[in-house]
Structure formats: C-alpha cells, structure tokens
Amino acid sequence: MTGLYNLPTVGKQRPAVGRAKAFLWFVLWVAGTAAALTGLIDVDAGVDVPDRVAPAGSALLTVLFMVALAHRCGGRVLLWGGLAFVAAATWLVWDPSWLTAGMAVVGAVSSGVLAVMLTRPARTWWSATFEALVAAVIAGTGAIAVAGFEADVLTQRYNITVHILALILTISVVWGLGAGLHGLGRRGFATILGGAVLVLVVLMYGAVLRSYGSSAVTEAVDDTVGWMRDTFGGVPRPSEVLVGFPALVWGVSTRSSRRQGWWMCAFGVIGTGTIATSLVSPDAVVDYVALSSVYSVILGILLGLVVRRIDQMLTGGSGRRARRSEAVAQIRPEPPRTAALR
Numbered sequence: 018m019t020g021l022y023n024l025p026t027v028g029k030q031r032p033a034v035g036r037a038k039a040f041l042w043f044v045l046w047v048a049g050t051a052a053a054l055t056g057l058i059d060v061d062a063g064v065d066v067p068d069r070v071a072p073a074g075s076a077l078l079t080v081l082f083m084v085a086l087a088h089r090c091g092g093r094v095l096l097w098g099g100l101a102f103v104a105a106a107t108w109l110v111w112d113p114s115w116l117t118a119g120m121a122v123v124g125a126v127s128s129g130v131l132a133v134m135l136t137r138p139a140r141t142w143w144s145a146t147f148e149a150l151v152a153a154v155i156a157g158t159g160a161i162a163v164a165g166f167e168a169d170v171l172t173q174r175y176n177i178t179v180h181i182l183a184l185i186l187t188i189s190v191v192w193g194l195g196a197g198l199h200g201l202g203r204r205g206f207a208t209i210l211g212g213a214v215l216v217l218v219v220l221m222y223g224a225v226l227r228s229y230g231s232s233a234v235t236e237a238v239d240d241t242v243g244w245m246r247d248t249f250g251g252v253p254r255p256s257e258v259l260v261g262f263p264a265l266v267w268g269v270s271t272r273s274s275r276r277q278g279w280w281m282c283a284f285g286v287i288g289t290g291t292i293a294t295s296l297v298s299p300d301a302v303v304d305y306v307a308l309s310s311v312y313s314v315i316l317g318i319l320l321g322l323v324v325r326r327i328d329q330m331l332t333g334g335s336g337r338r339a340r341r342s343e344a345v346a347q348i349r350p351e352p353p354r355t356a357a358l359r
Contacts, residue, residue, distance in 0.1 A: 039355045042081060049077035050158045053165040057296070057303050069109075075165030076105035078158060079120060082127035089134045090190050091359040101127075114169055121168035121297060125179045128159020129290035130186050133265065133282055134358065138273035138351055142322050148269045149262055149321065152289050153314045159293035160310075164301070172298045176291075183290045184216070184283070191279040194358055212284045215260055222255070251308025253316050254291055261288015262317025263324050270325045272351070288317060 052074025055066045083101035087094045101123070108116050132155035139145035168175075245252045265285030271278025291313075295306045352358060 042085065045077060046081050046158070049074045049081060050161055053078060053158075053161045056165050056167075057161065071165040072109060072112075072167075075124065075162040076109055076120070078162035078165075079124040079127065080105050082124065082131050082159065082162075086127050086131045086134065088357055089131065090193075091357040108166075117166055117168045118170050118175075121163050121166040121170065122175070122179055122182070124162045124166065125159055125290065125293040125297070126183045126186065128162065129156055129179070129183045129286050129293040130190070132156040132159070132289040132293075133187060133285050134190065135354055136265065136269050136282065136285075137354055138278070139266075139269040140273045142270075142325065145266045145270045145322070145325065146318055149266050149314070149318050152265060152285065153262075153292060153310070156289035156292035157310065159289075160296045160306075163293060164296035167299065168297060170297065175297055176294050179294050180287060180290050183286045187283045187286045190358075191283045194276065194279055209280050212260070212264060212281070216284060216287055246305065249308070249312065251305055251310075251312050253312040254309060256291045257288040257310075257313035258316045258320065261285055261291060262314055263321035264288070266318055266321025267324045267328065271328070288313075 052070050054071075055074070056071025080098065080101045084094055084098040086092075087097040104116070104120065104123070108120050132152040135155060136148040136152055137144075139148050242252050262285065264281045264283075265288060268278045268281030268283075268285060271281055292310050295301065295310060296303070
C-alpha cells in the first residue's frame with residue numbers, strides 16, 4: 018500500500034486550505050499565543066490584564082491545534098474541532114482539576130504531533146534546519162498553552178503520558194500514510210528498532226537514576242546540571258538532543274525521496290513533546306526553560322545534520338554529481354503545508 022502523494026502524479030485529495038482560512042488560523046494562533054503569554058510574563062503597558070486572558074488564550078490555542086491536526090491528518094475537522102471547542106468552553110466556565118489536567122494533556126499532545134505533521138520534505142541541509150525550527154516554534158506555543166492551564170499534575174507522570182500518547186498518535190498517522198514497515202530493509206528496520214530502544218532509555222533514564230543510582234553518580238549529575246545552569250542559564254535536554262530533533266532532521270531529509278522517512282519523523286515527536294510539556298510545572302522558570310529549549314534544538318539539529326550526512330554517504334552515489342542526479346530522480350511529492358496529507 019502506498020500513499021497517494023507517494024506516486025509520481027498526486028491523486029485526488031483534499032485541496033489546500035484557502036489563503037483566507039489559513040491567514041485567519043495564523044492570526045488566531047498569534048492572538049492566542051499573545052494572550053497565553055500574559056500569564057508567564059509581566060505586561061508593562063499601563064493597563065491591568067484580566068486574569069482570564071491567559072486561560073482563554075490557552076483554550077483558543079488548544080482548539081486551533083486540534084483543528085489544524087485533524088485537517089492535516091485527513092480527519093473530521095468539524096468533529097474533532099467541535100469536541101475541542103466544547104471541552105475548552107466548558108473548562109473556561111467550570112474548571113475541575115480533572116478537566117484542567119485533561120486540557121493540559123490535549124494541548125501538549127496536539128501541539129507536539131502537529132509540529133511534526135506540519136513539516137515538509139527537505140532536500141538540503143538548510144531546508145531541513147528550517148523544518149526543525151518550524152516544529153520547535155509550534156511546540157513552543159504548545160508549551161505556552163499548557164502553562165496557561167495551570168494544571169495540578171504530577172510532572173513526571175504527565176510527561177510520560179504525553180509522550181506515550183503523542184508517539185502512539187503519530188505512529189498511527191504515519192502508518193495510515195502508507196509508510197508501513199514494508200520497504201524499510203534491514204538497515205531501516207534496525208534504525209527504527211534502535212530509535213525505539215533509545216526513546217525508552219532516554220525517557221526512563223532519569224527515573225531509574227533517581228531510584229536506583231548510587232549517591233555518587235546522582236550527585237555528579239546534579240553538580241553538572243547545576244554548573245551548566247549557572248554558566249549558560251539553561252541545560253540541554255537529552256530527549257531533544259539525542260532523539261527528537263536528530264530524528265526529525267533525518268526524517269524530513271529522507272522524506273524527499275522515500276516515504277519511510279515518516280518513521281524517523283515519528284520519533285521527532287519526542288522532541289516536540291518535550292518542549293510542549295516543559296512549562297507544565299508551576300515551579301518552572303520561564304527563562305531557564307526557554308534557554309534549555311534553545312540549546313536543545315540547536316544541538317539536536319546539529320546532530321541531525323551529522324546523521325543526515327552519514328546516511329547520504331551510505332546510500333548515495335560515490336560522487337557529488339551522482340548524488341545530485343539521484344536526488345533529482347527521486348524527488349517525491351507531498352501536499353502543501355496547508356493541505357491534508359491524505
């Protein structure tokens with residue numbers, strides 16, 4: 018089974034969203050982000066910002082994420098967008114703890130997955146970098162939305178829940194796009210399996226270290242983190258540096274010629290999901306989280322470019338001209354950024 022957009026001529030699909038609708042979504046997205054930001058920064062404009070502005074911005078962003086994600090994945094926009102709107106409106110007038118936690122989960126999952134789904138195939142290193150930055154920005158606004166909910170959750174359980182749900186949703190969408198396990202080959206299958214193992218290690222390493230690690234090792238890690246925080250103002254997060262953004266950069270590059278690149282992109286949700294959950298804790302320091310995210314994205318992109326180059330050396334021709342000719346011959350179409358993927 019192959020996705021329609023994987024064929025030389027694209028079959029009948031949903032048309033791209035009109036410019037007016039896309040512009041309206043963008044304007045509402047900017048407005049929602051600005052509103053939600055009022056809960057994180059001090060607004061010095063000579064006016065008092067109502068306390069309900071930030072929650073309203075978070076609710077608006079969550080609805081926008083769900084609408085865009087449903088459209089991009091070929092789902093029922095009215096259904097999922099309507100459910101998100103009803104949940105957001107209900108939360109604004111009646112905010113029990115369970116609904117607040119649910120909205121925080123939905124906001125993080127939808128923004129993290131949308132950040133990956135909105136990427137486009139990248140033939141060059143700079144376009145791959147641009148796509149990773151687009152994903153980081155979308156996920157960053159997801160973090161702002163999550164912060165506005167002020168959910169009372171156990172941070173570690175919340176993070177694990179979001180990552181699991183986001184990964185399951187992304188994999189299901191990728192499978193539906195026709196990027197099944199067939200055609201991966203031994204090296205590709207080994208890469209996917211290795212990525213899955215690395216995800217588990219990165220996600221569980223901190224908890225295992227805290228629970229079973231020796232005091233000497235724990236203190237050494239804490240001292241290193243403290244030194245980096247005091248020196249650089251932030252600490253890169255392993256899930257973004259080692260898994261999320263390297264996988265995303267590699268994936269969008271591979272998608273320019275093979276649909277199996279979606280499998281690498283699926284692991285990119287680990288990075289975008291980490292950003293989206295970074296401000297859920299009420300004790301989170303905005304400056305520290307922002308710098309940590311910037312460092313993580315930069316290092317993750319650099320590592321991804323290295324992996325991309327190694328992959329080109331292993332799969333491409335022996336010379337630059339051969340690689341260029343092969344790249345032109347293997348250009349693979351995908352729908353525009355504002356169109357459904359299926």
